[in-house]
Amino acid sequence: MNRREALSRVALIFGGTIVGAEAFLTGCRNSSAPAETLTFSPDVISLLDEVGETILPTTASSPGAKAAAIGEFMKVIVTDCYEEKDQQIFMEGIGKLNEAADKKYGKDFMALSAEEKHNLLVEIDAEAKAYNESKSSEDPNHYFTLMKQLTLWGYFTSEVGATKALRYVPVPGRYEGCIEYKKGEKAWAL
Amino acid sequence: MADNVFDAIVVGSGISGGWAAKELCEKGLKVIMLERGPNVEHIKDYHSATKHPWEFPHRGSRTQQMIKDYPVLKRDYPLNEMNLEWWASDKDCPYTEIKRFDWFRGYQVGGRSLMWGRQSYRLSDLDFEANAREGIAIDWPVRYKDIEPWYDYVEKFAGVSGNRDGIPHLPDGQFLPPMELNCVEKDVAARIRSSFGGKRHMIIGRSANVTGPLEGRQQCQFRDKCWLGCPFGGYFSTQSSTLPAAMKTGNLTLRPWSIVTKVLYDKDKKRATGVEVLDAQTNQTYEYKSKIVFLNASTLNTTWILMNSATDVWPDGLGSSSGELGHNLMDHHLGVGAGGWVEGYEDKYYYGRRPNGFYIPRFRNLNGEKRNYLRGFGYQGAASRENWERSIAEYSIGAEFKEALTEPGRWTIGMGGFGEILPYHENKVTLDKTRTDKWGLNVLAIDCELKENELNMRKDMLNDAMEMLEAAGVKDVSGADGDGTPGRGIHEMGTARMGRDPKTSVLNKWNQVWDAPNVFVTDGSFMTSAACQNPSLTYMAFTARAADYAVQELKRMNL
Numbered sequence: 001m002n003r004r005e006a007l008s009r010v011a012l013i014f015g016g017t018i019v020g021a022e023a024f025l026t027g028c029r030n031s032s033a034p035a036e037t038l039t040f041s042p043d044v045i046s047l048l049d050e051v052g053e054t055i056l057p058t059t060a061s062s063p064g065a066k067a068a069a070i071g072e073f074m075k076v077i078v079t080d081c082y083e084e085k086d087q088q089i090f091m092e093g094i095g096k097l098n099e100a101a102d103k104k105y106g107k108d109f110m111a112l113s114a115e116e117k118h119n120l121l122v123e124i125d126a127e128a129k130a131y132n133e134s135k136s137s138e139d140p141n142h143y144f145t146l147m148k149q150l151t152l153w154g155y156f157t158s159e160v161g162a163t164k165a166l167r168y169v170p171v172p173g174r175y176e177g178c179i180e181y182k183k184g185e186k187a188w189a190l
Numbered sequence: 191m192a193d194n195v196f197d198a199i200v201v202g203s204g205i206s207g208g209w210a211a212k213e214l215c216e217k218g219l220k221v222i223m224l225e226r227g228p229n230v231e232h233i234k235d236y237h238s239a240t241k242h243p244w245e246f247p248h249r250g251s252r253t254q255q256m257i258k259d260y261p262v263l264k265r266d267y268p269l270n271e272m273n274l275e276w277w278a279s280d281k282d283c284p285y286t287e288i289k290r291f292d293w294f295r296g297y298q299v300g301g302r303s304l305m306w307g308r309q310s311y312r313l314s315d316l317d318f319e320a321n322a323r324e325g326i327a328i329d330w331p332v333r334y335k336d337i338e339p340w341y342d343y344v345e346k347f348a349g350v351s352g353n354r355d356g357i358p359h360l361p362d363g364q365f366l367p368p369m370e371l372n373c374v375e376k377d378v379a380a381r382i383r384s385s386f387g388g389k390r391h392m393i394i395g396r397s398a399n400v401t402g403p404l405e406g407r408q409q410c411q412f413r414d415k416c417w418l419g420c421p422f423g424g425y426f427s428t429q430s431s432t433l434p435a436a437m438k439t440g441n442l443t444l445r446p447w448s449i450v451t452k453v454l455y456d457k458d459k460k461r462a463t464g465v466e467v468l469d470a471q472t473n474q475t476y477e478y479k480s481k482i483v484f485l486n487a488s489t490l491n492t493t494w495i496l497m498n499s500a501t502d503v504w505p506d507g508l509g510s511s512s513g514e515l516g517h518n519l520m521d522h523h524l525g526v527g528a529g530g531w532v533e534g535y536e537d538k539y540y541y542g543r544r545p546n547g548f549y550i551p552r553f554r555n556l557n558g559e560k561r562n563y564l565r566g567f568g569y570q571g572a573a574s575r576e577n578w579e580r581s582i583a584e585y586s587i588g589a590e591f592k593e594a595l596t597e598p599g600r601w602t603i604g605m606g607g608f609g610e611i612l613p614y615h616e617n618k619v620t621l622d623k624t625r626t627d628k629w630g631l632n633v634l635a636i637d638c639e640l641k642e643n644e645l646n647m648r649k650d651m652l653n654d655a656m657e658m659l660e661a662a663g664v665k666d667v668s669g670a671d672g673d674g675t676p677g678r679g680i681h682e683m684g685t686a687r688m689g690r691d692p693k694t695s696v697l698n699k700w701n702q703v704w705d706a707p708n709v710f711v712t713d714g715s716f717m718t719s720a721a722c723q724n725p726s727l728t729y730m731a732f733t734a735r736a737a738d739y740a741v742q743e744l745k746r747m748n749l
Contacts, residue, residue, distance in 0.1 A: 055587040080253040156578040157243045172412040172542035177370035181539035187598040
């Protein structure tokens with residue numbers, strides 16, 4: 001990101017349109033050592049893949065977040081970029097997700113059908129949104145907000161997300177400032 | 191010639207050093223260019239330039255380890271995964287902050303010319319006459335007419351795209367074709383023009399990207415990845431432009447890993463005889479001899495070299511006789527601006543990634559207006575459509591949510607101010623003799639702050655940005671005065687200013703050190719005032735002019 005991009009992103013933040021824009025912008029802020037014991041077992045990665053796929057599922061026009069190896073992406077970012085307190089929230093969130101699944105369906109998250117996963121995460125998403133509305137900047141993040149942000153960020157910057165869900169043109173060759181846009185056409189990946 | 195003897199030594203290989211080397215080589219001098227950091231070969235060493243976003247493990251973002259390793263760089267956008275190797279190590283090269291000063295440095299061949307913002311604007315007599323008119327600091331020893339032909343000269347070679355806007359205090363130049371404002375920017379520009387009686391202009395930025403035929407260069411491909419190095423050479427850098435020209439003459443020797451620790455001075459002849467170099471890899475010390483020395487090590491490092499060149503004649507450093515060496519440090523203060531979203535235009539989009547935005551040149555304290563501060567500011571910004579980072583209230587998660595995010599969102603527009611900082615004697619750098627860097631060299635102590643004039647200006651910078659966007663019909667306009675810490679403009683200027691009188695300035699009007707006329711200083715340290723325009727083009731012009739003069743003086747046997 002160069003300064004001009006930083007400036008135009010300032011506009012977005014000022015416009016108040018992004019939830020968690022700061023997280024996208026800076027990835028991770030302030031210094032603190034990563035937790036010593038962050039374990040992303042294959043089971044955890046599979047679960048995060050399912051969470052990601054439920055947030056951004058495979059559709060007729062493009063593969064879903066699982067195809068972007070979203071679980072692995074979350075592991076890398078949480079391990080390397082997150083502050084310790086967000087690492088903790090994220091890891092505890094996995095447990096909370098299973099608890100919520102158990103409470104609603106009497107099953108672990110991984111045992112739910114696609115429809116059940118969707119319905120559960122819609123509820124948790126609403127809970128996170130409600131939490132964010134009254135959240136001050138010092139309050140801890142909601143674990144689902146972190147998972148959702150990582151899913152969007154990881155997917156739309158992945159090869160499958162950028163090239164299938166969006167339009168990716170590595171070398172545009174020219175600039176045109178005003179072209180026609182028809183509803184349904186995909187956004188530029190960059 | 192012995193292998194350590196040259197006609198000219200150029201210290202530093204960034205924007206101004208590259209120009210000095212090119213000009214001196216083309217005039218037939220044997221030149222050595224000394225760079226403190228590693229070599230970066232054009233294209234070959236642009237390791238990130240053609241990577242896809244998904245090829246960066248952290249997608250370009252910073253890790254906790256990076257945050258730990260870069261206590262200064264982390265303060266703003268430069269700390270990132272993609273071009274980290276081009277930002278100087280805060281650990282190896284510490285400095286002392288008497289007051290907070292964010293110093294973002296590039297220590298490699300090409301310096302910050304590799305990562306610069308490429309915005310290229312001329313100063314005018316509004317700027318060159320300002321100090322004299324207002325009784326601030328000292329008068330510039332030059333006027334626009336002195337430097338105008340040199341602006342022409344450097345623009346033609348560097349390649350600056352721009353529109354001839356006919357704005358008297360932002361003179362038009364020798365432009366390559368302008369880039370385009372997008373639909374929203376065009377309309378906002380028209381509404382600002384009509385709302386403010388034609389006195390405020392929103393123009394396309396003037397950017398050192400190649401948009402038309404330019405000898406030896408390829409055109410910009412609108413990837414907007416300039417700061418990773420351009421495999422097409424589509425923007426001006428030392429590597430794409432001045433270095434190949436200098437190399438072509440056969441007169442240039444480039445020596446990376448060469449930290450110049452002092453200028454060697456012959457007190458009887460009152461001339462420099464060369465420089466002392468510390469090899470950054472071997473810690474060996476070498477001497478290079480020359481008839482002239484150009485200091486282009488970047489503002490604060492050039493001043494550091496002069497200070498570190500103390501002799502019994504000049505105990506506070508070479509060029510210190512006026513007492514002004516190290517003083518009058520300036521930057522541009524930023525971090526204040528506004529933004530919002532724009533209704534409509536849902537059927538409009540753009541193609542390509544323009545490495546440039548719009549520019550709103552200074553409009554305050556012109557034509558007799560008197561605000562409660564001196565000078566003024568400009569804005570830079572852009573309009574664009576929102577992408578997947580936006581939130582979409584009506585969807586939660588799932589297929590509809592995903593499909594909505596694959597389409598562009600609303601248009602938004604934002605801009606940030608670049609304000610002039612006055613030259614204050616007490617904003618200064620000194621040698622910190624209590625602290626050393628990785629090579630055992632004393633570090634700089636920086637003592638610089640914004641004062642009342644800048645703080646008053648920031649109120650206008652905030653209010654005017656909001657007022658203009660609101661007048662243009664932008665929705666939900668909000669503004670903020672964020673962080674105006676000096677240094678963040680990455681436009682360090684002053685500390686070895688030029689002037690008309692050796693008693694009050696370090697350099698004369700030809701960028702010669704008064705105390706050692708065969709030493710020329712042509713990086714940002716010569717600036718007598720800062721104006722509010724991005725300064726690099728001005729360094730280029732003064733460097734080319736000084737090189738021309740230096741060679742004439744050599745021929746006249748005056749050096």
